[in-house]
Amino acid sequence: MDASAKTALFNALAWIESKKNDANVDTENVEVGLQCLSVAFGLDLQDAQQKNAYEVAATLPEIFAAGMQALGLSAKGHVATVEDDPVIAKSELADPDLWKKWVAKLEDKGFFNGADAGSVEYQTRIKKALAKYKEKFGDVKPAAPSMTKAEKEAKAEEIKAKGNSALNGGDYEQAAKLYSEAVALSSDGPNSHIYYANYAAALMYLGRYSDVIDNCEKAIALKPSYVKAYSRMGNAQIHLKDFDGAIESFRRGLEVDSSNAACRDGLAEAERKLRQAACRI
Numbered sequence: 001m002d003a004s005a006k007t008a009l010f011n012a013l014a015w016i017e018s019k020k021n022d023a024n025v026d027t028e029n030v031e032v033g034l035q036c037l038s039v040a041f042g043l044d045l046q047d048a049q050q051k052n053a054y055e056v057a058a059t060l061p062e063i064f065a066a067g068m069q070a071l072g073l074s075a076k077g078h079v080a081t082v083e084d085d086p087v088i089a090k091s092e093l094a095d096p097d098l099w100k101k102w103v104a105k106l107e108d109k110g111f112f113n114g115a116d117a118g119s120v121e122y123q124t125r126i127k128k129a130l131a132k133y134k135e136k137f138g139d140v141k142p143a144a145p146s147m148t149k150a151e152k153e154a155k156a157e158e159i160k161a162k163g164n165s166a167l168n169g170g171d172y173e174q175a176a177k178l179y180s181e182a183v184a185l186s187s188d189g190p191n192s193h194i195y196y197a198n199y200a201a202a203l204m205y206l207g208r209y210s211d212v213i214d215n216c217e218k219a220i221a222l223k224p225s226y227v228k229a230y231s232r233m234g235n236a237q238i239h240l241k242d243f244d245g246a247i248e249s250f251r252r253g254l255e256v257d258s259s260n261a262a263c264r265d266g267l268a269e270a271e272r273k274l275r276q277a278a279c280r281i
Contacts, residue, residue, distance in 0.1 A: 001041070003053070003054075006041070006043065006053075006054055007053075007054045007056065009037075009041050009043060010043050010045070010050065010054035010055065011054065011055065011056055011060055011063065012060055013034060013037060013038060013043060013045055014045055014055065014060075015059060015060035015061075016030065016033075016034060017030075017034055017045060018059075020034075102129070102133050103126075103129060106129055111125060111129065112125055149186075149189075152185045152186050152189075153185070153186045153189045153190070153191070155185055156181075156182040156183075156185040156186040156189065156191070156192075156195065157182075157191065159178050159179075159181050159182040159185065160178070160179065160182045160191070160194065160195055160198065162178050163175045163176075163178035163179045163182065163198060163202070164198070166178060166202075167198070167201065167202055167205075172202050172205040172206050173206065175198075175202040176199060176202035176203055176206060179195055179198050179199035179202055180199060182195040182199075183195045183196060183199060188222065192219075192222055193218075193219040193220075193222040193223035193226045193229065194219075194226075196215045196216070196218045196219035196222070196229070197215070197216060197219040197226060197228050197229045197232060199215045200212045200213075200215040200216045200219070200229070200232045200233070200236070201232060203215065204232060204235065204236060207239075209236040209237075209239045209240050210236075210240070212232060212233065212235075212236035213233050213236050213237065213240075216229040216230070216232050216233035216236070216249075217229075217233070220233075224256070225256050226256075227253045227256045227257045227260050227262075227263065228262075229253075230249050230250065230252050230253030230256065230263060231249075231250065231253055231260065231262035231263045231266055233249045234246040234247075234249035234250040234253070234263070234266045234267075234270065235266060237249060237270075238266070238269065238270055238273065241273075241277070243270050243271075243273050243274035243277060244274065246266065246270035247267060247270045247271060247274065249266075250263045250264075250266045250267035250270060251263075251267060253266075254267065
């Protein structure tokens with residue numbers, strides 16, 4: 001017997017044991033049955049090693065319900081409807097209203113004749129209906145309401161603020177995700193150079209140095225006077241051992257702001273590393 005089967009049996013027995021003291025349950029018979037089944041399958045609910053190997057953090061009814069849903073099955077006592085179908089439950093797959101209309105059209109044509117709602121045959125035909133639906137419409141989603149440019153820029157500002165909080169909190173993956181969303185909403189707005197540069201800052205922490213440079217270049221293209229983009233690009237180039245490129249980036253930043261400490265210190269570091277590299281040749 002494989003491990004998955006033993007896991008299923010172990011948790012089934014554990015659930016039965018948990019019910020033995022319930023009202024109207026013959027406790028003695030349950031205990032005898034558990035003992036016989038445990039011996040038959042080589043399982044011991046009190047064995048610490050088996051508990052560690054097979055016990056799961058969910059009850060048998062919870063596991064069963066999740067399995068029913070995943071397989072698109074319904075209990076005999078429940079009549080499945082279009083609303084119960086996993087296509088509707090997972091609304092990202094399709095526009096629910098369009099899907100319902102499609103099923104209604106198939107019903108009118110007799111597609112489901114002879115298949116009781118909730119039966120295996122009904123579920124099989126539902127899956128065929130879904131395949132035809134996707135073939136005709138694709139994974140159609142309800143159209144999202146469009147936003148004006150001003151609304152997109154305002155939303156981008158909100159997302160950038162969340163990105164700043166994530167960055168300050170050390171959640172660099174989330175910060176990068178949020179900054180990329182801000183860029184997607186407003187790639188050429190009045191503050192888009194900041195979104196690109198902040199995105200670069202998050203990517204720097206993630207070690208994605210080539211992407212840092214790419215985003216810094218986009219920030220500079222939008223606003224050549226934004227000095228942070230030069231310093232961040234230079235630092236990424238240092239990590240990539242492109243010391244000549246870093247020196248150029250820091251110098252360009254100092255042309256924008258001659259007092260910028262990040263560019264000044266970065267330039268000194270890039271020049272020092274270039275000299276060290278030359279000595280090793």
